[in-house]
Amino acid sequence: MTIRPLRFGIWALVHGSRAAYQDPEEPYDASWERNRDLVVAAEALGYDSTLIAQHTINPHQEDLDQLEAWSAAAALAALTSRIEIIAAIKPYLYHPVVLAKLALGIENISRGRFAINLVNAWNRPEFDKAGIGFAEHDARYAYGREWIAVVSRLMQGERLTYKGEHFDVRDYVLRPGSLYRPRPLIYVGGESEPARALVADHGDVWFINGQPLDDVAGLIADVAARPRATVPLRFGLSAFVIARQTRAEAEAAYQRLLDLSKKDAPMKAIQKQNTDPKAVMMQTMLKSARVGSNGGTAAGLVGSYDEVAARIQGFHAAGIELFMLQFQPFEAEMERFAKEIIPRVRAQSPAGDKLAHPAGSR
Ligand SMILES: Cc1cc2nc3c(=O)[nH]c(=O)nc-3n(C[C@H](O)[C@H](O)[C@H](O)COP(=O)(O)O)c2cc1C
Numbered sequence: 001m002t003i004r005p006l007r008f009g010i011w012a013l014v015h016g017s018r019a020a021y022q023d024p025e026e027p028y029d030a031s032w033e034r035n036r037d038l039v040v041a042a043e044a045l046g047y048d049s050t051l052i053a054q055h056t057i058n059p060h061q062e063d064l065d066q067l068e069a070w071s072a073a074a075a076l077a078a079l080t081s082r083i084e085i086i087a088a089i090k091p092y093l094y095h096p097v098v099l100a101k102l103a104l105g106i107e108n109i110s111r112g113r114f115a116i117n118l119v120n121a122w123n124r125p126e127f128d129k130a131g132i133g134f135a136e137h138d139a140r141y142a143y144g145r146e147w148i149a150v151v152s153r154l155m156q157g158e159r160l161t162y163k164g165e166h167f168d169v170r171d172y173v174l175r176p177g178s179l180y181r182p183r184p185l186i187y188v189g190g191e192s193e194p195a196r197a198l199v200a201d202h203g204d205v206w207f208i209n210g211q212p213l214d215d216v217a218g219l220i221a222d223v224a225a226r227p228r229a230t231v232p233l234r235f236g237l238s239a240f241v242i243a244r245q246t247r248a249e250a251e252a253a254y255q256r257l258l259d260l261s262k263k264d265a266p267m268k269a270i271q272k273q274n275t276d277p278k279a280v281m282m283q284t285m286l287k288s289a290r291v292g293s294n295g296g297t298a299a300g301l302v303g304s305y306d307e308v309a310a311r312i313q314g315f316h317a318a319g320i321e322l323f324m325l326q327f328q329p330f331e332a333e334m335e336r337f338a339k340e341i342i343p344r345v346r347a348q349s350p351a352g353d354k355l356a357h358p359a360g361s362r
Contacts, residue, residue, distance in 0.1 A: 101154075258289065
């Protein structure tokens, strides 16, 4: 397997803090202004990518603010110049023709830095209460498979006629296509068998939830072995980082967040009720105590600066190219990571890793 140079990204804070909502060091804030400043600061610190999750309502507590992903992505595209911008998308919420048009718009505003993250949904009320209906887990993936086939071909400038179970698109072409490359990148987040089949057939990068190295290596081996029509699949990992000078300091910071996160228990109980029990991602996350979403600290990036840098190298050797990171308090810890960890990791990497590389280059 060819392992590409490492890239580091940050999760935007579209629904506020990632580890614990009631943290005196990070008051609740999911505003556009905060997210704008966060991503602009991340770019200045050298981060390569940002992931903007998509939820129409806050998935933890519906009366809390939730930033809209696609309008934020377009605005961030105009305000930044180097960082890759990935916006998540749940197929049932947008017709594929409309979504492909939006994606190409942001691709060109960003001058070739845009990507979509196809996600399958787990929060039942988000669809149910809108009257869309919440199809069964594998039926959602079957719909997503048709949907991405249409989006992908339209994004690449093809004049498309497509007739499937869900879509009937005739002689459709979108102009302009990407002015910078064949099309925006396609990431896929999801761990179940249909998610793996879908990313092997239609994705450029598979996003894996934070979990121990051996588990991640097993997932990569499974999906990398699947036949593909195009270039090899690439891999990204979500992880929550707690790095300090010493391991004891990091453990204390972890304990602080773990204790604070217990205050969110009532909110988490509601979230559990709303979650599709077949979502494999949620089953993975129940395996260990952790803070952060999408696996969070289960990836093991908690420790001294040297330990965290070494673990990142381990994941990189297993095939992870992009680390999509969470912190709390986010701004300060994101800065610490850029100053303490990224230089350590780069110093241990082969020479190629030290070279600048264009965000999201194919
Ligand atoms: C990196 C990553 C990002 C995700 N972002 C979102 C998101 O923005 N919105 C959402 O509803 N679900 C998101 N998900 C969850 C997936 O949509 C999906 O529901 C979940 O992985 C369950 O699917 P599975 O059974 O295939 O694991 C994300 C998952 C991953 C791994």
